[in-house]
Amino acid sequence: MPSKVLLASASLYRKLGRAHNFGLIADDVGVNFSDLIDRKDLIVEQISGPNLRAYLESQGMEIIEGRASFASEREISVDGRRLSFNKALVATGSRPLVPPIDGLDISGYITSREAIDKRRLPRSVIVMGGSSVALEFTAVYRSFGSSVTIVEAAPRIAFREDAQVSEELARRLAEQGVTIYTNATVRRAAPAGPEKSVIVETSEGEITLQAEELFVATGRRPNVEGLGLEEIGVDFGAKGIKVDPFLRTSARNVYAAGDVIPTLQLAQVGAYEGYVVGANAVSGDTMRTDYRVMPRVTWSYPEMASVGLTEEEATRQGIPHVVGSFPLAPLARAFAESEQSGFVKALVDLRNHEVIGFHAIGERSDEMVHEGLLAMHGRIKLHELAQAVFAEITMSEAVGNLFIELDATLERARRAA
Template identity: 35%
Template sequence: MSGAGRLDLLVIGGGVGGLVTASVAGQLGLRVALVERGDNLGGDCLHFGCVPSKTLIRSAAVAHAARSGAAFGIPSSLGSVDLGAVSDRIQEVIATIQKHDDPERFRGYGIDVRFGEARFVDPHTVEVAGERLSARRFVIATGSRPAVPPIAGLDQLPFWTNETVFNQRELPGRLGVIGGGPIGLELAQAFQRLGSQVTVLEAAPRILAREDAELTDLLEARLRLEGLEVRTGARISEARSAGEALALDVADGDNVETRSFDALLVATGRHANVEALNLEAAGVRTAKGLIAVDRRMRTSQRHIFACGDCTGPYPFTHAAEYQAGVVIANVVFRLPKRANYRVIPWVTYTAPELAHVGLTEATAAEQGIGVKVLRFRFSDVDRALTDGETDGMMKLIVRRGRILGASILGPHAGELIHEVVLAMQAGVKLSALSGAVHAYPTLAQVHRRTANTLYAESLYSARTKTLVRWLQRLIP
């Protein structure tokens, strides 16, 4: 392109990070092109991640509730589940949301939407489907894909990943899940509730290694009660076909056991989509498989920005959206906004849900920060009792009256965490959280009840009792 025809901004990737950036820039009158390597917009979250997984989890929760009616005084029974019908519902939900990501909507903003693989030719030019496009600035938002572990023979087997699991139509009798992270556990519990016998194989000493260990132990116990087999410290040395089954050799210490499954789901992390971009030609530096960016989301080339899973450090849709806002501030408004990840929440959507923001008890200790750890169990929250969902607790990490972090294992933890997020973002003192009136009976009362544990010891101390007795004598 000539200088006169050069774009103001070229966005590579049609997931949430790319769509947010392109739509804002286009609506503000910049000359923008959006390039997506796939067949449609919406990215991994819409087609293979958040949307289909939560839809599947909801169907699984309905199946679990149908089987569990007796605990609530309701006769219940459930026959076999038609996974094909569940998959059809997943695709219907995706199609409904896909309308918001219709390419014509973005073309209506003046954005040149193109489909094809984008490849840098030089720092200011990319090639797409044989045509070269030049731009003053670029945003790379190419997302990530499932990472497959180097297990001997695994590449010869028809295993599932999050990109294929939601199209399955036959419920496996025995499902092996390789990986005890958020994706693995969410889908493992969902398939167990739908009727499969599920085994989770995690190489690390515990599931959800980045989460609070006290809460992950409680979650693991709940999963086992539902019938899941959870094996930690499990090293898989080989995978192979065994007739119609899929066999894994699983080492536990010096012992090797062969386990057979009807289907395998691999959920062992993510790998950034950067290889096809030819970043060397653009002079963009990578580190540990990710695009290296500064706090303004700039790469080693100051006119090239990046956001989302291809940069890290948090592979979440809401993190990509937040990073896109930082990019917009810098690219569109020329404001030197910097990313701040101090208050980034995340949720594992098991039942009960596990939500987190800020420091954990362990990370505070690692950083040498002296904190108080406050706990309150859902079994002491009246609404949790009425709902029959009493597993879990809330933990607050507090220093000098301020909240530094929180972890919640419990019903609707993904919703409850946001009261803490707002408190941390606004610098609200714990006393304000304790003094806020929470409607009764609600699960949200767990915030006030947890905060109050900080004051209970001093409130009912011998010193306070003495003070109260003197006040009663001195003041009529």
């Protein structure tokens, strides 16, 4: 949540920089990064501070602050105080994973944990990693004028997303002046005067990069240490606590959810898993987890969102499918917003004519993805989706046009068969 406040400010700053496109004059627009952090702190406090605590307590919940660990299969110790339980949930989250790179501790670095509190904007940043956290902070830093270089070990940034979406994002970032190295690994780091220096191994040999700040976003590690899991026989490993489809651990009266288990580390996933645990703890383990329709959003610039299978995954699984995309460029709303880059894309199973994957990149992608989500969740046939009427002068018109074009493609394929 805190990073999204920074991203909202970055989005407004970008728009003000293009004020002339809207017939507006916005001269001498600047940024006070310290004030931006103050705003973030205020909003976080409003959402998760005393108001949230008061609400939870009004619902009959008791909140005990302290360090907890399992004392036995039916007891938890909180700073020496013993609490008995019938069912327990482990939801201790995760923390940034920092790889063991020679010289990294000496040179100094930041992760997302420190970045959300830094009150000074760095002039230049090397970002280690190319997934959502790395890309969102790239959007923050580049929007406010920092020079940004991304070093990603995978063949492409946003490597878990559809390749077409990933390639479009890389193209747009390059247009913004972001330098991207893929198939590249940081081998060594060292201080270089007021800056930090890293040796990067690329497919073409070693190169040296320098920047004022080194931002490490190479993944997250589940918080499983010091919980006493071994004492009660809970099975866990480097990727987190092992659970069954009901989110039960190997100790059957103990559940686990969120970043501490090896599922997608997303807020909506954790919220969903919390709901599943609540239902099972009360009703007797009747609800299985189903991650088939789980949305993913990255608030990069441009933002991207997806649900379901990528084109590569569908092909790898041998699912016969048809794929289509529709650009945002011709939309009246895209002209009005001066945001014409990007597209929406969908995959449809040829066997049952249901959407099995939906992807979007560009303005309002974080909202449009839910139209694909509902189509998948309701298992709505493509022909029915194509008959839905979408409001004019919206970005979602692209989704309606996409369904119409895909339906026509399926009809042509049927006639040709």
